[in-house]
Amino acid sequence: MVETLQRRKQVLWSQIESEQGVFSDILSRLPVQSIRSFQTINRYWYGSVRNKLFAKQQLNRSRENPTFIVGQIRDSKMKLYSMKPGSFKLSNVNRINPSERSDQEQMYMISSFNGLICCINQRCDKDVENELCDLQIWICNPCTGETLLLPQGRPSYQFVPSVGVAYHSDISDYEVFRIFCAGKKRVFDRFVIQDGHMVRKYRFDLAYECEMYSSNTVSWKNIGPVPCLPMESYFSPLRSGHVFIGGKVYWLSSLVDGGKILSVDLRGRFEVIQLPPYPDGLKEEDSITEASYLINLRGALSMVILHPGYMDTWVRKEGDKTSSTWVLEYVDKTPIDDLELVLAMTSSENQIICMTDKRWYYFDVDTGTWSKKRVNSAAFESPAVFPFTESVLPCNGGLML
Numbered sequence: 399m400v401e402t403l404q405r406r407k408q409v410l411w412s413q414i415e416s417e418q419g420v421f422s423d424i425l426s427r428l429p430v431q432s433i434r435s436f437q438t439i440n441r442y443w444y445g446s447v448r449n450k451l452f453a454k455q456q457l458n459r460s461r462e463n464p465t466f467i468v469g470q471i472r473d474s475k476m477k478l479y480s481m482k483p484g485s486f487k488l489s490n491v492n493r494i495n496p497s498e499r500s501d502q503e504q505m506y507m508i509s510s511f512n513g514l515i516c517c518i519n520q521r522c523d524k525d526v527e528n529e530l531c532d533l534q535i536w537i538c539n540p541c542t543g544e545t546l547l548l549p550q551g552r553p554s555y556q557f558v559p560s561v562g563v564a565y566h567s568d569i570s571d572y573e574v575f576r577i578f579c580a581g582k583k584r585v586f587d588r589f590v591i592q593d594g595h596m597v598r599k600y601r602f603d604l605a606y607e608c609e610m611y612s613s614n615t616v617s618w619k620n621i622g623p624v625p626c627l628p629m630e631s632y633f634s635p636l637r638s639g640h641v642f643i644g645g646k647v648y649w650l651s652s653l654v655d656g657g658k659i660l661s662v663d664l665r666g667r668f669e670v671i672q673l674p675p676y677p678d679g680l681k682e683e684d685s686i687t688e689a690s691y692l693i694n695l696r697g698a699l700s701m702v703i704l705h706p707g708y709m710d711t712w713v714r715k716e717g718d719k720t721s722s723t724w725v726l727e728y729v730d731k732t733p734i735d736d737l738e739l740v741l742a743m744t745s746s747e748n749q750i751i752c753m754t755d756k757r758w759y760y761f762d763v764d765t766g767t768w769s770k771k772r773v774n775s776a777a778f779e780s781p782a783v784f785p786f787t788e789s790v791l792p793c794n795g796g797l798m799l
Contacts, residue, residue, distance in 0.1 A: 426456040430541035460787040467786035469507040476505045483749045486771040496545045507782040508638045509563040513789020531558045537793040546793035554578035560628040560637035562647035574611040613795025621666035626651045674712040674724040691743040746785040
């Protein structure tokens with residue numbers, strides 16, 4: 399009787415395996431760790447999960463249950479956790495510590511896309527005459543533990559490069575933008591009178607350019623000079639705090655004199671955008687403040703500006719270059735103490751998460767309500783948080799799928 403039942407189960411499972419659509423649908427509902435273990439059963443199972451169609455099916459299924467991925471830096475290693483929106487409960491995901499990483503240099507998570515994350519760490523090579531600064535740039539899959547070190551770009555002269563990540567609707571494609579200093583350039587400064595003649599005077603400025611890495615070509619391509627630089631900030635390690643929305647990467651560039659945002663699209667075209675307008679005559683704390691953050695709020699470029707006791711949420715309404723405008727969508731009270739230092743901010747659907755050195759906060763933009771939890775500031779000295787979905791995608795962008 400037992401043998402008959404076992405044989406019947408084997409027959410039923412063989413029938414399921416033969417129905418590729420049903421079989422793939424069942425596997426796509428499983429956690430990535432389970433999928434990885436099952437792919438070693440036999441060649442059929444391996445082939446079923448190592449193809450682009452299954453990767454897309456699994457990713458779409460995972461997007462139905464989005465989470466946040468939280469990174470912390472401890473002992474020069476990055477420990478990663480997942481956290482459901484609205485919850486403060488952390489679940490261990492992985493520890494990222496590639497063997498090729500520069501010794502003693504801390505890793506920073508700067509973006510998350512399609513189940514992959516981008517991490518950077520500083521790398522400086524000193525020679526006799528000057529100091530050339532550079533970064534190691536990593537694409538990592540936290541769920542599979544796979545890491546990929548991108549090729550080194552051009553040397554950067556006395557300037558640590560800034561990085562931004564873009565990705566296509568095709569899950570297998572992504573680009574990494576790297577802003578660096580190519581050296582000094584001779585530029586016109588002014589005219590002066592010398593011996594009764596008008597003479598041009600020149601000066602030497604640093605020349606900042608950008609190159610783009612493509613997962614398709616597996617190489618860097620120079621796309622020319624940049625109109626301005628991402629701003630340097632305590633909250634934005636190595637000038638690489640950015641958001642990707644609607645085919646463009648956005649960096650905060652400046653908060654003074656009206657402020658500006660630097661953007662670049664998938665074709666390598668740059669644009670400079672002014673920050674939301676505040677009327678003249680306001681107190682400094684009621685205008686643009688240092689606690690200003692770019693987020694992706696429901697697919698739109700948005701800017702959260704914290705003031706003492708309240709915050710403004712501006713949303714960019716896109717049109718053509720002359721009709722795009724900022725709209726003040728929300729003005730809400732905040733429970734964040736004026737002395738708290740905001741270390742990270744991001745959003746997923748209707749939830750904005752804000753991490754300070756003392757507490758973590760959620761803000762529901764639909765209900766206007768806050769929730770908060772006190773955290774161990776020593777354990778999360780430099781936190782990073784991004785929306786996240788599990789995936790089986792390889793770090794090379796799917797070229798091996």
